[in-house]
Amino acid sequence: MFLKKIELLNFKNYEEASLTFDPHVNCFTGSNGGGKTNLLEAIHYMAMTKGYFSTTDAQNLRHDASMFHIQAEFVTERGLDTVSCTLRSGQKKQFLVNKTEYDRLGEHIGRFPVVVICPNDHIIITGGSDVRRRFIDGIISQVDKSYLFTLMSYNQALLQRNALLKKVAVSGFMDAGTIDLWNERLVELAGPVYEKRTAFINEFQPLFNASFNFICGGTESTDLQYQSSLSDEDFKAALEKNLKKDIELRYTTLGIHKDDLQIFINGYPVKRYASQGQQKSVTIALKLAQFEYLSKIGYSKPMVLLDDVFDKLDDNRVSRLMELVSQDRFGQLFVTDTSETKLSSVFQKVQVKHKIFHVSDGKVLQTEQQLHEL
Amino acid sequence: MNQHLPSRLLEAAVNEFSRLPGVGRKTALRLVLHLLRQPNSDVERFGNALINLRQKINYCDECKNITDSAVCDICADKKRDRSVIMIVEDIRDVIAIEGTHQYRGLYHVLGGILSPIDGIGPSQLNVDSLINRANGEDVEELVMALSTTMEGETTSYYLYKKLQPTGKKVTAIARGISIGGELEYTDEVTLGRSILNRTLYSENKTV
Ligand SMILES: [Zn+2]
Numbered sequence: 001m002f003l004k005k006i007e008l009l010n011f012k013n014y015e016e017a018s019l020t021f022d023p024h025v026n027c028f029t030g031s032n033g034g035g036k037t038n039l040l041e042a043i044h045y046m047a048m049t050k051g052y053f054s055t056t057d058a059q060n061l062r063h064d065a066s067m068f069h070i071q072a073e074f075v076t077e078r079g080l081d082t083v084s085c086t087l088r089s090g091q092k093k094q095f096l097v098n099k100t101e102y103d104r105l106g107e108h109i110g111r112f113p114v115v116v117i118c119p120n121d122h123i124i125i126t127g128g129s130d131v132r133r134r135f136i137d138g139i140i141s142q143v144d145k146s147y148l149f150t151l152m153s154y155n156q157a158l159l160q161r162n163a164l165l166k167k168v169a170v171s172g173f174m175d176a177g178t179i180d181l182w183n184e185r186l187v188e189l190a191g192p193v194y195e196k197r198t199a200f201i202n203e204f205q206p207l208f209n210a211s212f213n214f215i216c217g218g219t220e221s222t223d224l225q226y227q228s229s230l231s232d233e234d235f236k237a238a239l240e241k242n243l244k245k246d247i248e249l250r251y252t253t254l255g256i257h258k259d260d261l262q263i264f265i266n267g268y269p270v271k272r273y274a275s276q277g278q279q280k281s282v283t284i285a286l287k288l289a290q291f292e293y294l295s296k297i298g299y300s301k302p303m304v305l306l307d308d309v310f311d312k313l314d315d316n317r318v319s320r321l322m323e324l325v326s327q328d329r330f331g332q333l334f335v336t337d338t339s340e341t342k343l344s345s346v347f348q349k350v351q352v353k354h355k356i357f358h359v360s361d362g363k364v365l366q367t368e369q370q371l372h373e374l
Numbered sequence: 375m376n377q378h379l380p381s382r383l384l385e386a387a388v389n390e391f392s393r394l395p396g397v398g399r400k401t402a403l404r405l406v407l408h409l410l411r412q413p414n415s416d417v418e419r420f421g422n423a424l425i426n427l428r429q430k431i432n433y434c435d436e437c438k439n440i441t442d443s444a445v446c447d448i449c450a451d452k453k454r455d456r457s458v459i460m461i462v463e464d465i466r467d468v469i470a471i472e473g474t475h476q477y478r479g480l481y482h483v484l485g486g487i488l489s490p491i492d493g494i495g496p497s498q499l500n501v502d503s504l505i506n507r508a509n510g511e512d513v514e515e516l517v518m519a520l521s522t523t524m525e526g527e528t529t530s531y532y533l534y535k536k537l538q539p540t541g542k543k544v545t546a547i548a549r550g551i552s553i554g555g556e557l558e559y560t561d562e563v564t565l566g567r568s569i570l571n572r573t574l575y576s577e578n579k580t581v
Contacts, residue, residue, distance in 0.1 A: 090398060153524040156524045156525075157524055157528070159491060160488075160489060160490050160491055160525070160528075161490070163490035163491040164490035164495075167490060167493075167495075175495065175496070177496075178488075178490075178495055178496060181488075181528065181531070181532050182490075182528070184531075185524075185528050185531075
């Protein structure tokens with residue numbers, strides 16, 4: 001599978017753009033603010049039905065525009081798939097594959113798998129547990145649709161239970177039967193999520209360990225620990241036990257929405273004890289392991305979007321990363337960097353064919369020497 | 375468009391329209407201006423229809439469906455099969471199922487589904503009347519036909535537990551096809567088939 005073509009209309013700083021890609025390596029270069037990352041964002045939309053760098057769809061409307069449109073062509077084993085996403089302001093976005101709408105948007109996730117590596121990834125380590133849950137969920141969802149739907153139902157049931165807790169707190173009246181009903185619902189939905197997260201971490205751990213040691217060229221021992229209130233006690237009993245506290249706080253204090261992932265190197269938690277360099281290696285290793293996992297379990301090699309990482313990584317880590325690229329283990333690669341010389345030299349070094357796009361002020365130019373044949 | 379309008383009358387009307395589902399202030403203003411251009415009598419008829427609707431609307435004594443008489447046409451129809459009651463969310467589901475011509479039993483209109491977020495608990499729904507009807511001598515089967523959203527499933531489960539003491543058979547219409555879909559959006563043929571292929575309600579729901 002690879003992305004052959006993408007067309008943008010009123011997306012971010014692009015009024016109109018059309019790009020035809022190389023099946024292997026594509027580089028977006030140009031000064032900051034020109035729109036390099038916006039191209040990655042558009043590609044992410046086509047894969048995941050939403051952006052990676054933005055939290056709402058409306059953020060991606062071009063200044064003063066009332067609609068955006070992204071259209072892409074993917075070449076797959078079965079032929080050509082056309083994907084499009086249209087957002088009219090104030091309306092639900094329309095997402096079509098081969099002109100057909102999904103019953104549920106989530107059904108698209110995983111059809112064109114993707115991995116994003118960007119400078120902000122360090123928040124997986126330094127951020128709150130929600131970032132780590134999102135990281136885990138983003139991977140499992142791409143290989144297991146029922147996981148995503150169960151998780152969405154759980155989150156909805158959680159909102160309902162919290163609304164009920166609030167009502168009980170305000171009115172002082174509790175219908176025990178109704179609380180039990182939503183408890184049961186949460187328990188039923190949390191079970192499969194917990195089991196799938198547990199199984200995932202077990203499979204992911206060795207991939208992460210190998211990636212980490214590959215990146216820093218060492219032989220450290222790493223560990224990933226999945227932490228969930230469900231592993232300590234029976235969830236149903238815990239919900240009942242915590243009911244009074246939950247009513248006081250008007251919020252469900254226990255459950256898989258509180259799960260976390262602890263990362264260790266040589267027995268020390270990375271969040272507190274690792275050096276900045278180690279944290280960078282951990283971050284890249286998590287993403288490479290994500291790539292390995294999706295390649296192994298999913299239908300096809302994921303596209304990899306590398307946003308401005310060469311600048312932020314030392315040469316050692318860059319060349320390690322590029323070794324992987326050159327081994328033909330990667331799927332299609334999209335890279336951004338301010339310096340064309342830097343990009344070229346990186347790919348020349350590993351003898352990889354690549355296509356360069358010059359991006360500036362929402363315009364894209366493919367230069368004469370667009371295919372750097374070696 | 376958050377600024378206030380130059381007329382308080384206009385402002386009040388726009389406010390009311392924009393409280394309708396799916397209507398923003400922009401659309402509300404367009405509708406209100408449209409009404410202003412109509413003859414007085416037309417707008418009066420429009421307003422009266424709404425006031426009459428709200429004040430005089432009647433719910434069927436038996437199935438709680440909207441009707442103008444004490445008992446609705448379906449419940450009054452002697453040819454309907456009185457041994458089966460299908461439980462639906464609202465009148466739109468009744469219309470959809472009647473459209474299939476595959477069902478000859480009676481209905482029970484719940485009037486919503488459980489959703490604490492929207493302030494809907496068991497006491498806001500027609501649950502007690504359902505249990506009363508289910509205990510009736512003629513009734514042999516209760517068919518769950520609520521939407522397959524998380525809230526719909528939760529409501530079905532709640533009703534199932536309430537209905538168990540009646541000892542009556544509880545079934546559910548077969549709907550593997552559109553998960554999360556709501557009844558009124560399913561096409562007639564599919565819906566008709568799923569009514570004919572209904573199965574015993576099972577506690578092990580799909581999520
Ligand atoms: Zn009736």
